Amino acid sequence: MLTLTDNANTIAATIVAQQSTTPEAGLRIHSSGTTDEPRFSVTVASVPEPGDEVIGDEELHVFLEQAVSEALDDKVLDATVDEQGAVSFTLLPQPA
Template sequence: MLTLTDNATAIVSTLVSRQNDAPDAGLRIHSAPAQDDAGAAHLAVAVTADPEPADQVVEVQGTRLFLDDAAAAALDDKILDAGVDDEGSVSFAVLPQVA
């Protein structure tokens, strides 16, 4: 199951609370069209008030993530980390879980 670093939990919570005041809002991670010639799957994120009907809901310390089927499969055994640069831009990193 996807886990989050403490940093990612804090950043996602802050993003969601600043962009949506719905009580069950969360960060939706979903598949997006490939942006390169390799045709590799890409994931995108968006703050939403509710999950889509088929989304898997992951809750970590009150932080809600909504994963579509492709994202759930790609992130099942991963760790999500996040950071904020000097301009305030958020970036996410997907790391392998250590057994």
């Protein structure tokens, strides 16, 4: 199952809180593009889409599109904020 670093959890929770007042809202990760190299998009959603896997806790809900859930099953999501305030998400392998 995809896990989040403490940084990713904090940054994602802040993004969701800034963009939605709905307690059920969460960060939705879905596929974008149809290339051989998988690409993912991150948006704030008020509720999960049908078929989404929901992970997280009381502080943050993460909605994973089904294909994304399978592709990221063995990954860790990290996040950083640069000096200009832009957020970058990075996928890392889970430790063995």
